[in-house]
Amino acid sequence: MSFSPLVRELMESLRVLPGVGQKSAQRMALHLLERNRSGGQRLARALEMSLEQVGHCRRCRSLSEDELCPLCLDERRDNSQLCVVQGPQDIFAIEQTGYRGRYFVLRGLLSPLDGLGPEAIGIPQLLERIGNEGYAEVILATNPTVEGEATAHYIAQSLQGGNTLVSRLAHGMPLGGELDSVDGGTLTHALAGRRAMDLS
Amino acid sequence: MSFSPLVRELMESLRVLPGVGQKSAQRMALHLLERNRSGGQRLARALEMSLEQVGHCRRCRSLSEDELCPLCLDERRDNSQLCVVQGPQDIFAIEQTGYRGRYFVLRGLLSPLDGLGPEAIGIPQLLERIGNEGYAEVILATNPTVEGEATAHYIAQSLQGGNTLVSRLAHGMPLGGELDSVDGGTLTHALAGRRAMDLS
Numbered sequence: 001m002s003f004s005p006l007v008r009e010l011m012e013s014l015r016v017l018p019g020v021g022q023k024s025a026q027r028m029a030l031h032l033l034e035r036n037r038s039g040g041q042r043l044a045r046a047l048e049m050s051l052e053q054v055g056h057c058r059r060c061r062s063l064s065e066d067e068l069c070p071l072c073l074d075e076r077r078d079n080s081q082l083c084v085v086q087g088p089q090d091i092f093a094i095e096q097t098g099y100r101g102r103y104f105v106l107r108g109l110l111s112p113l114d115g116l117g118p119e120a121i122g123i124p125q126l127l128e129r130i131g132n133e134g135y136a137e138v139i140l141a142t143n144p145t146v147e148g149e150a151t152a153h154y155i156a157q158s159l160q161g162g163n164t165l166v167s168r169l170a171h172g173m174p175l176g177g178e179l180d181s182v183d184g185g186t187l188t189h190a191l192a193g194r195r196a197m198d199l200s
Numbered sequence: 201m202s203f204s205p206l207v208r209e210l211m212e213s214l215r216v217l218p219g220v221g222q223k224s225a226q227r228m229a230l231h232l233l234e235r236n237r238s239g240g241q242r243l244a245r246a247l248e249m250s251l252e253q254v255g256h257c258r259r260c261r262s263l264s265e266d267e268l269c270p271l272c273l274d275e276r277r278d279n280s281q282l283c284v285v286q287g288p289q290d291i292f293a294i295e296q297t298g299y300r301g302r303y304f305v306l307r308g309l310l311s312p313l314d315g316l317g318p319e320a321i322g323i324p325q326l327l328e329r330i331g332n333e334g335y336a337e338v339i340l341a342t343n344p345t346v347e348g349e350a351t352a353h354y355i356a357q358s359l360q361g362g363n364t365l366v367s368r369l370a371h372g373m374p375l376g377g378e379l380d381s382v383d384g385g386t387l388t389h390a391l392a393g394r395r396a397m398d399l400s
Binding site for chain 1: 202203204205206207209210212213214216217218219224226227228229230231232233234236237239240241242243244245246247248249250251253254263264265266269270271287288289291292295
């Protein structure tokens with residue numbers, strides 16, 4: 001009752017955003033209405049346009065309003081490497097590393113219990129693209145979770161016997177991490193994958 | 201470069217929301233585009249409608265799309281008390297306490313250095329309303345900050361000599377607080393305002 005119906009509806013609808021609870025939604029709504037109406041209008045326009053126009057890139061299946069996304073159109077990229085990720089946000093993360101090859105975005109991970117088989121997440125399209133475009137290396141960058149590992153394993157098996165090197169991101173100590181706060185599984189990988197120090 | 205222009209614009213414009221940085225904006229945009237387009241559409245509509253239609257209540261100056269807000273229209277409220285707050289969010293907080301009188305929302309607090317005098321924050325309208333409607337009590341519920349205290353003091357002085365009781369929220373220990381983590385000023389107020397225990 002303390003807010004009028006339209007203000008309440010704005011607060012309610014802000015809660016569709018991940019991580020926004022009742023209190024934050026209230027703060028956001030009042031901020032937009034009291035202090036930044038032009039910002040709110042910009043947000044409304046951006047939401048409307050992107051929800052209407054953004055679909056998926058025909059080639060890498062990342063989000064894009066055009067048939068091909070900027071990364072797929074970029075001719076300076078390395079055509080010998082393909083990095084397979086499970087969502088558009090992971091492309092952003094991998095780009096930070098300096099990787100300059102191509103991408104393929106799965107629509108989720110294999111999860112038989114949820115009815116997600118190879119077709120549902122786009123593995124046939126991935127295999128077809130690899131077959132057509134002949135990559136020297138396919139980097140499987142799904143998350144190191146049970147489903148991520150299973151998905152990577154399935155793709156690697158499907159590619160067995162071809163000319164493509166199939167690789168997986170390394171496991172080990174995170175930079176700045178502390179030995180006694182890293183879980184045992186990670187530490188086992190870090191020890192097994194130890195490398196001779198290069199003192200040159 | 202990792203996102204297409206429309207997706208980037210959505211991420212940028214989500215940052216108008218208070219407390220939303222680059223990383224959260226990215227997560228929110230991808231969540232809406234990948235998983236909750238109908239929620240995003242609801243948000244776009246709510247933003248558009250509220251930014252277009254919500255103004256200020258003619259009587260209490262809180263946010264409202266109608267000339268009078270639901271609280272001012274409610275005839276069951278107590279017309280003998282007026283609570284003066286510095287923003288619509290404070291009405292929400294005071295409502296939680298069970299208060300059922302009337303409200304008046306200041307547009308900020310007195311701050312001569314920022315050029316905010318009595319006119320800028322609506323004190324003439326407040327005094328006029330009190331004069332016309334004859335409240336038995338005016339509760340000054342501005343925040344206990346330097347500007348909040350100065351504003352309350354100014355209003356109290358302006359009302360001096362009338363028939364209206366002017367009161368201020370009590371200072372003291374917050375419920376569940378600990379003595380050694382409460383600041384000295386608050387503790388001084390709590391001690392000065394101590395009350396005999398009622399053992400009946």
